[in-house]
Amino acid sequence: MRINSKLLGGLLALTLGHSASAVAGLNIFACEPEYAALAKELAPDASIYSATTAMQDPHQVQARPSLIAKMRQADLALCAGADLEIGWLPMLQMKSANANVRDGSDGMLYAAEVIETLDKLDKVDRSMGDVHAKGNPHLHFSPRRFLQVAEAVTERLKRLDADNSAAYDAAFVRFSERWQTAIPGWETSAQELAGRKVIAYHTSFRYLFDWLGIEQVADLEPKPGLPPSSGHLAGLLERARKGDVSAIVVASYQDTRGANWLAEKAGLPVLVLPMSVGGNDESQDLFSLYDSVINLLKGAN
Amino acid sequence: MNTFRLSVLASALISAAAAAETPTLGNPAISAVLDGYYQSGDRALGGREEGFGLGESELAISANIDDLFYGKLTAVIEAHDGETELELEEAFVQTLALPGGLSVRAGRFLSDVGYLNNQHLHSDAFAGRPAVYRAFLGSHYFDDGLRLSWVAPTDLYWTFGVEGFKGDKMRAEDEHGEREFDTVGVYNAFTKLGGDIGDNSSWQLGLAYMKNQNGRLTPHEEGEEVHEEDEHAHDHSHSAAYTGENTYVADFVYKWAPNGNYKYQHLTLSGEFFRVNDFKAPELHEEEHEEEEGHEHAHDKDYHQGWYLSGVYQFSPSWSAGLRYGELDTQLAHDDHYDAQKLKETEVSLNWHHSHFSTVRLQYTRQQGTNFDGISDDNLFTLQYVMTLGAHGAHQF
Numbered sequence: 001m002r003i004n005s006k007l008l009g010g011l012l013a014l015t016l017g018h019s020a021s022a023v024a025g026l027n028i029f030a031c032e033p034e035y036a037a038l039a040k041e042l043a044p045d046a047s048i049y050s051a052t053t054a055m056q057d058p059h060q061v062q063a064r065p066s067l068i069a070k071m072r073q074a075d076l077a078l079c080a081g082a083d084l085e086i087g088w089l090p091m092l093q094m095k096s097a098n099a100n101v102r103d104g105s106d107g108m109l110y111a112a113e114v115i116e117t118l119d120k121l122d123k124v125d126r127s128m129g130d131v132h133a134k135g136n137p138h139l140h141f142s143p144r145r146f147l148q149v150a151e152a153v154t155e156r157l158k159r160l161d162a163d164n165s166a167a168y169d170a171a172f173v174r175f176s177e178r179w180q181t182a183i184p185g186w187e188t189s190a191q192e193l194a195g196r197k198v199i200a201y202h203t204s205f206r207y208l209f210d211w212l213g214i215e216q217v218a219d220l221e222p223k224p225g226l227p228p229s230s231g232h233l234a235g236l237l238e239r240a241r242k243g244d245v246s247a248i249v250v251a252s253y254q255d256t257r258g259a260n261w262l263a264e265k266a267g268l269p270v271l272v273l274p275m276s277v278g279g280n281d282e283s284q285d286l287f288s289l290y291d292s293v294i295n296l297l298k299g300a301n
Numbered sequence: 302m303n304t305f306r307l308s309v310l311a312s313a314l315i316s317a318a319a320a321a322e323t324p325t326l327g328n329p330a331i332s333a334v335l336d337g338y339y340q341s342g343d344r345a346l347g348g349r350e351e352g353f354g355l356g357e358s359e360l361a362i363s364a365n366i367d368d369l370f371y372g373k374l375t376a377v378i379e380a381h382d383g384e385t386e387l388e389l390e391e392a393f394v395q396t397l398a399l400p401g402g403l404s405v406r407a408g409r410f411l412s413d414v415g416y417l418n419n420q421h422l423h424s425d426a427f428a429g430r431p432a433v434y435r436a437f438l439g440s441h442y443f444d445d446g447l448r449l450s451w452v453a454p455t456d457l458y459w460t461f462g463v464e465g466f467k468g469d470k471m472r473a474e475d476e477h478g479e480r481e482f483d484t485v486g487v488y489n490a491f492t493k494l495g496g497d498i499g500d501n502s503s504w505q506l507g508l509a510y511m512k513n514q515n516g517r518l519t520p521h522e523e524g525e526e527v528h529e530e531d532e533h534a535h536d537h538s539h540s541a542a543y544t545g546e547n548t549y550v551a552d553f554v555y556k557w558a559p560n561g562n563y564k565y566q567h568l569t570l571s572g573e574f575f576r577v578n579d580f581k582a583p584e585l586h587e588e589e590h591e592e593e594e595g596h597e598h599a600h601d602k603d604y605h606q607g608w609y610l611s612g613v614y615q616f617s618p619s620w621s622a623g624l625r626y627g628e629l630d631t632q633l634a635h636d637d638h639y640d641a642q643k644l645k646e647t648e649v650s651l652n653w654h655h656s657h658f659s660t661v662r663l664q665y666t667r668q669q670g671t672n673f674d675g676i677s678d679d680n681l682f683t684l685q686y687v688m689t690l691g692a693h694g695a696h697q698f
Contacts, residue, residue, distance in 0.1 A: 065495025
């Protein structure tokens with residue numbers, strides 16, 4: 001069946017002048033750039049496509065034609081999960097008619113399912129905002145969890161492409177060693193951040209703050225998924241005036257208007273942190289993403 | 302589709318313990334849409350009526366049935382003239398594991414003709430479908446049938462599909478109730494192409510050809526009056542008001558968002574063109590040609606057509622505004638001749654979205670009819686809410 005579809009794809013590629021399946025290696029569809037970056041570390045020969053950029057809110061992606069076309073060709077889809085992509089991924093899975101990447105297939109991997117998420121909720125009600133019952137999905141800023149994800153991705157790659165198992169194992173070992181060496185470096189570098197209090201937008205950096213001991217004392221969003229309202233911002237200003245908040249943190253895809261207003265009134269700096277790889281010029285891969293985020297946080301004082 | 306969606310409604314139905322554990326294929330996505338409105342007048346070609354009313358309130362349940370099939374059931378509850386109608390809008394199964402980009406959908410479902418048709422009404426930026434949809438598809442065309450579609454394994458999105466339907470809703474007027482109709486009345490072939498232009502823009506083009514075996518009018522006797530206009534003005538049967546044997550549809554949609562980030566602002570431009578050919582009964586047609594010389598209606602056309610253009614700009618997470626203009630040209634049978642009618646609609650909507658799940662809409666519609674269903678000029682105001690409970694509805698591009 002695979003051979004047939006590849007043959008068909010090859011014929012179509014000839015007639016349409018577009019590249020079909022990858023010439024070498026697997027076709028990997030990543031929902032977010034951090035998973036595309038991870039795939040690049042673990043399967044450098046694969047053809048990797050990221051459905052979103054760090055400038056796009058992954059909650060609100062359109063199930064657009066280009067994504068259907070990419071998903072149609074995917075051997076493996078890597079997504080954060082925990083319902084982050086619920087507004088668009090199910091539509092892509094349905095429209096792309098690719099059995100490889102339906103839920104439960106080897107070709108569909110949700111990172112949130114291989115780690116323990118933070119902030120799982122027993123009870124979810126929409127009056128609480130757009131919350132995720134399965135916990136916070138922005139888990140790529142937890143280095144240890146992300147390593148677990150890397151391990152799970154490696155297992156999947158080996159299952160899907162058994163012939164290259166050794167190469168995947170080697171890539172994982174390489175990544176794992178570099179990552180585990182980097183972690184204490186980041187932790188040392190970020191030591192001074194522990195205990196710091198910030199106001200942030202959404203719970204985008206929940207894992208980062210958890211890891212580095214930063215406390216998010218307030219959220220620019222009145223409820224998850226709701227934009228900052230003027231009444232809510234006024235309340236935040238009250239909070240900021242206590243004097244213990246060191247910065248206002250927003251992600252690269254978030255609107256800075258509310259943050260800027262608050263910053264001006266409260267005399268606080270606004271830190272725009274890259275949400276993922278590509279979120280600023282410094283963040284070229286997972287390592288430099290972490291470096292950049294920590295440097296930006298440290299530069300706040 | 303993802304069955305991991307647990308909703309308010311589902312939580313209420315399923316015990317708290319079940320909701321907290323890893324969801325399984327057995328936990329379906331349940332959603333309801335509430336739609337209510339006040340309108341200052343009647344809309345041409347069916348649709349919403351004057352005064353307070355309920356639009357399409359729907360209840361939908363969907364889940365993967367097993368590893369091979371997905372299923373969805375959507376029940377729509379509508380109230381008209383003091384009566385409550387329950388209608389099944391969707392009851393289909395779709396394959397999940399066919400090879401080679403193929404999929405089959407069977408049962409009752411929304412046809413893939415045009416751009417808007419396969420989208421649910423509650424995801425629209427306006428209170429009603431454009432006049433072309435109300436005239437040619439009965440607002441939105443869903444029917445019992447079968448679809449086979451295929452997605453090409455190319456970076457340029459290309460899909461192709463064929464559908465066959467029962468076609469009851471697309472039948473031409475049957476004055477005497479004695480006509481023999483084909484049991485598979487409607488065939489539709491469609492193709493869509495799409496892609497991105499950089500990080501900011503995406504597009505899709507669609508073409509469809511619909512063959513309606515029962516679309517031609519029945520020949521009627523000399524001197525007999527056809528009461529099409531009266532019937533359709535208050536017709537909520539979702540039947541097409543104007544039918545023909547061959548329908549051609551071209552549609553496009555273009556979406557823009559800065560950096561492709563749809564959260565704070567985005568623009569959607571879309572348009573569709575419909576041409577419905579060959580609506581006259583063959584006999585009528587011949588008679589007319591014979592009489593053509595001395596007749597003042599010598600310029601009768603053998604087609605209906607219509608189009609609309611729509612622009613919707615979401616300028617903040619909470620606000621969006623839409624502008625839509627459409628025209629409809631149809632021929633209405635009168636004895637042995639046809640009268641040309643024209644309807645122009647200009648619509649402006651302002652939408653407030655407190656969250657993804659709630660919309661309050663104020664819409665102004667100017668209907669300008671030339672000889673159309675008794676409408677000359679008309680101004681309509683609609684105040685509407687559309688609220689979604691339960692599972693996230695993943696909307697199409």
